[in-house]
Amino acid sequence: MQDQINNLPKRAKDKHKENKTFFTKLKKRPPKQLDYIMQELHAKEFERTDCLECANCCKTTGPLFTSKDIHRIAKFFRMKEQQFIENYLRLDEENDYVLQSVPCTFLGADNYCSIYDVRPKACSEFPHTDRKKFQQISNLTLKNVAICPAAYNIVEAMKKKIQF
Ligand code: SF4
Numbered sequence: 001m002q003d004q005i006n007n008l009p010k011r012a013k014d015k016h017k018e019n020k021t022f023f024t025k026l027k028k029r030p031p032k033q034l035d036y037i038m039q040e041l042h043a044k045e046f047e048r049t050d051c052l053e054c055a056n057c058c059k060t061t062g063p064l065f066t067s068k069d070i071h072r073i074a075k076f077f078r079m080k081e082q083q084f085i086e087n088y089l090r091l092d093e094e095n096d097y098v099l100q101s102v103p104c105t106f107l108g109a110d111n112y113c114s115i116y117d118v119r120p121k122a123c124s125e126f127p128h129t130d131r132k133k134f135q136q137i138s139n140l141t142l143k144n145v146a147i148c149p150a151a152y153n154i155v156e157a158m159k160k161k162i163q164f
Protein backbone atom coordinates (compact mmCIF):
# COMPACT_ATOMS: atom_id res chain seq x y z
CA MET A 1 0.00 0.00 0.00
CA GLN A 2 2.78 2.48 0.90
CA ASP A 3 4.36 2.13 -2.58
CA GLN A 4 0.98 2.82 -4.12
CA ILE A 5 0.57 5.93 -1.95
CA ASN A 6 4.09 7.19 -2.70
CA ASN A 7 3.53 6.85 -6.46
CA LEU A 8 0.06 8.37 -6.40
CA PRO A 9 0.93 12.05 -6.98
CA LYS A 10 2.90 11.13 -10.11
CA ARG A 11 0.24 8.73 -11.40
CA ALA A 12 -2.45 11.36 -10.79
CA LYS A 13 -0.37 13.99 -12.57
CA ASP A 14 0.04 11.69 -15.57
CA LYS A 15 -3.74 11.24 -15.75
CA HIS A 16 -4.64 14.85 -15.01
CA LYS A 17 -5.30 15.98 -18.57
CA GLU A 18 -7.34 12.87 -19.40
CA ASN A 19 -9.33 13.21 -16.16
CA LYS A 20 -10.01 16.90 -16.80
CA THR A 21 -11.36 16.16 -20.27
CA PHE A 22 -13.50 13.33 -18.87
CA PHE A 23 -15.01 15.49 -16.13
CA THR A 24 -15.73 18.33 -18.57
CA LYS A 25 -17.77 15.87 -20.64
CA LEU A 26 -19.38 14.40 -17.52
CA LYS A 27 -20.56 17.85 -16.41
CA LYS A 28 -22.13 18.49 -19.82
CA ARG A 29 -23.74 15.10 -20.22
CA PRO A 30 -24.06 13.25 -16.89
CA PRO A 31 -25.60 9.80 -17.43
CA LYS A 32 -29.09 9.34 -15.94
CA GLN A 33 -27.79 6.50 -13.79
CA LEU A 34 -24.74 8.40 -12.48
CA ASP A 35 -25.75 8.30 -8.79
CA TYR A 36 -26.30 4.55 -9.02
CA ILE A 37 -23.05 3.97 -10.95
CA MET A 38 -21.07 5.90 -8.33
CA GLN A 39 -22.62 4.00 -5.42
CA GLU A 40 -21.67 0.76 -7.13
CA LEU A 41 -18.08 1.79 -8.01
CA HIS A 42 -17.54 3.24 -4.54
CA ALA A 43 -18.81 0.11 -2.76
CA LYS A 44 -16.73 -2.17 -4.99
CA GLU A 45 -13.55 -0.17 -4.42
CA PHE A 46 -13.96 0.00 -0.64
CA GLU A 47 -14.48 -3.76 -0.48
CA ARG A 48 -10.83 -4.09 -1.47
CA THR A 49 -9.33 -0.93 0.02
CA ASP A 50 -8.70 -0.91 3.74
CA CYS A 51 -8.42 2.68 4.97
CA LEU A 52 -6.58 1.46 8.08
CA GLU A 53 -3.69 0.41 5.86
CA CYS A 54 -3.62 3.86 4.28
CA ALA A 55 -4.79 6.92 6.27
CA ASN A 56 -3.16 9.13 3.63
CA CYS A 57 -6.02 11.64 3.80
CA CYS A 58 -5.49 12.04 7.56
CA LYS A 59 -1.72 12.28 7.11
CA THR A 60 -1.52 14.75 4.26
CA THR A 61 -4.66 16.85 4.20
CA GLY A 62 -7.14 17.78 6.83
CA PRO A 63 -10.90 18.30 6.79
CA LEU A 64 -12.79 21.54 7.17
CA PHE A 65 -14.44 21.79 10.57
CA THR A 66 -17.98 23.16 10.42
CA SER A 67 -19.55 24.83 13.46
CA LYS A 68 -21.54 21.63 14.05
CA ASP A 69 -18.33 19.58 13.95
CA ILE A 70 -16.66 21.93 16.43
CA HIS A 71 -19.66 21.82 18.76
CA ARG A 72 -19.80 18.00 18.67
CA ILE A 73 -16.06 17.38 19.08
CA ALA A 74 -15.58 20.00 21.81
CA LYS A 75 -18.47 18.38 23.71
CA PHE A 76 -16.77 14.98 23.31
CA PHE A 77 -13.62 16.41 24.93
CA ARG A 78 -15.72 18.29 27.53
CA MET A 79 -14.02 21.46 26.36
CA LYS A 80 -15.35 24.90 25.55
CA GLU A 81 -15.61 25.36 21.77
CA GLN A 82 -13.18 28.30 21.91
CA GLN A 83 -10.67 26.20 23.80
CA PHE A 84 -10.95 23.41 21.23
CA ILE A 85 -10.41 25.94 18.41
CA GLU A 86 -7.38 27.46 20.13
CA ASN A 87 -5.83 24.05 20.80
CA TYR A 88 -6.34 22.41 17.41
CA LEU A 89 -7.61 24.70 14.65
CA ARG A 90 -6.72 27.70 12.54
CA LEU A 91 -8.56 29.74 9.94
CA ASP A 92 -7.44 29.15 6.34
CA GLU A 93 -7.37 31.64 3.44
CA GLU A 94 -11.09 31.08 2.86
CA ASN A 95 -11.93 31.67 6.50
CA ASP A 96 -12.72 28.03 7.18
CA TYR A 97 -11.51 26.20 10.26
CA VAL A 98 -8.87 23.58 9.44
CA LEU A 99 -6.28 21.61 11.42
CA GLN A 100 -3.26 23.55 12.67
CA SER A 101 -1.02 20.83 11.24
CA VAL A 102 -0.99 17.49 9.46
CA PRO A 103 -0.82 14.54 10.06
CA CYS A 104 -4.05 15.05 11.96
CA THR A 105 -3.45 15.20 15.67
CA PHE A 106 -6.32 12.73 16.21
CA LEU A 107 -4.70 10.02 14.09
CA GLY A 108 -3.07 7.19 16.03
CA ALA A 109 0.11 5.30 15.06
CA ASP A 110 -2.18 2.37 14.21
CA ASN A 111 -4.07 4.61 11.74
CA TYR A 112 -7.17 4.65 13.94
CA CYS A 113 -8.97 7.94 14.45
CA SER A 114 -9.27 8.72 18.16
CA ILE A 115 -12.45 10.76 17.58
CA TYR A 116 -13.95 8.42 14.99
CA ASP A 117 -17.53 8.52 16.30
CA VAL A 118 -17.60 12.31 16.36
CA ARG A 119 -15.15 13.03 13.52
CA PRO A 120 -15.85 15.93 11.12
CA LYS A 121 -18.50 15.32 8.49
CA ALA A 122 -15.87 15.93 5.79
CA CYS A 123 -13.84 12.99 7.16
CA SER A 124 -16.80 10.63 7.20
CA GLU A 125 -17.67 11.55 3.60
CA PHE A 126 -14.14 11.53 2.15
CA PRO A 127 -13.36 10.87 -0.75
CA HIS A 128 -16.98 11.79 -1.61
CA THR A 129 -17.11 9.23 -4.44
CA ASP A 130 -20.58 8.01 -3.43
CA ARG A 131 -22.22 11.40 -3.23
CA LYS A 132 -25.14 12.35 -5.44
CA LYS A 133 -24.56 14.53 -8.51
CA PHE A 134 -20.90 13.53 -8.46
CA GLN A 135 -20.21 15.66 -11.56
CA GLN A 136 -20.58 18.76 -9.36
CA ILE A 137 -17.40 18.00 -7.41
CA SER A 138 -15.11 17.41 -10.38
CA ASN A 139 -12.47 19.94 -9.31
CA LEU A 140 -12.28 18.46 -5.84
CA THR A 141 -12.02 14.94 -7.27
CA LEU A 142 -9.21 16.00 -9.60
CA LYS A 143 -7.27 16.91 -6.45
CA ASN A 144 -8.37 13.91 -4.40
CA VAL A 145 -7.06 11.35 -6.91
CA ALA A 146 -3.55 12.50 -5.94
CA ILE A 147 -4.26 11.88 -2.24
CA CYS A 148 -6.57 8.89 -2.13
CA PRO A 149 -5.72 5.61 -3.89
CA ALA A 150 -9.38 4.57 -3.72
CA ALA A 151 -10.53 7.79 -5.43
CA TYR A 152 -7.87 7.25 -8.10
CA ASN A 153 -9.13 3.71 -8.78
CA ILE A 154 -12.76 4.82 -8.79
CA VAL A 155 -12.08 7.52 -11.39
CA GLU A 156 -10.17 5.00 -13.54
CA ALA A 157 -13.13 2.60 -13.28
CA MET A 158 -15.55 5.43 -14.12
CA LYS A 159 -13.67 6.22 -17.33
CA LYS A 160 -14.01 2.60 -18.42
CA LYS A 161 -17.69 2.40 -17.48
CA ILE A 162 -18.86 5.76 -18.86
CA GLN A 163 -17.84 6.28 -22.46
CA PHE A 164 -18.62 9.54 -24.26
S1 SF4 B 1 -10.26 7.52 2.20
FE1 SF4 B 1 -8.65 7.22 0.66
S2 SF4 B 1 -6.85 8.34 1.40
FE2 SF4 B 1 -8.28 8.11 3.11
S3 SF4 B 1 -7.57 6.27 4.15
FE3 SF4 B 1 -9.19 5.62 2.74
S4 SF4 B 1 -8.11 5.06 0.86
FE4 SF4 B 1 -6.68 6.23 2.11
Ligand code: SF4
Pocket residue numbers: 057058061062063104105106107108112113114115116119120123
Ligand atom coordinates in the same frame (compact mmCIF):
# COMPACT_ATOMS: atom_id res chain seq x y z
S1 SF4 C 1 -10.38 13.59 12.53
FE1 SF4 C 1 -9.97 11.41 12.33
S2 SF4 C 1 -10.72 10.86 10.28
FE2 SF4 C 1 -10.50 13.10 10.34
S3 SF4 C 1 -8.44 13.56 9.55
FE3 SF4 C 1 -8.29 13.36 11.79
S4 SF4 C 1 -7.74 11.22 12.15
FE4 SF4 C 1 -8.53 11.37 10.07
